Amino acid sequence: QKEVEQDPGPLSVPEGAIVSLNCTYSNSAFQYFMWYRQYSRKGPELLMYTYSSGNKEDGRFTAQVDKSSKYISLFIRDSQPSDSATYLCAMIGDSNYKLTFGKGTLLTVNP
């Protein structure tokens, strides 16, 4: 079993839709949870950063972490064509040094 599982999609939605992206993980030592956005042939760009369980909102983006279920989510409201990218979940433990990534979900928002 991989440490982090993420459905690679692809996911295609109409403009204005609410998008839900998810990851599950198996390592209970993970404490910090991130979502990165990666445009084609570019480096990952940090979108959201959450410590432990709970919700965090930033504009149209909401990140949720449920440590009891080992499940994290990213919601995008009022999705725009410019949101079309690959979304990577990543996580790390307190005394760890490496980010462990999911495989990434390819999202296309159609005008």
Added chain:
Amino acid sequence: ETGVTQSPTHLIKTRGQQVTLRCSSQSGHNTVSWYQQALGQGPQFIFQYYREEENGRGNFPPRFSGLQFPNYSSELNVNALELDDSALYLCASSLGVGGDTQYFGPGTRLTVL
């Protein structure tokens, strides 16, 4: 504030050759991590340098080696290149280790023929 920069942007090598990739960390960051991202996959951790010392290593063979310099810039060296080394190589810098946010550069795309 200058972000993470990497050079070169692209390069093409043949099997068996050696390559050096370079990374300049974000201003004030003393930790650099390197990742390999194969097409359609998430980034895989290669190693991390903290204040010029290797701080951790992923599941990569010894022909992958690195350096961090006093100004916290870093190099990734790969010897005896193999076809499977073709990937996007990403450098990330952070203020410290552990849960500190890692900011990524644009990557170097390496093609091995």
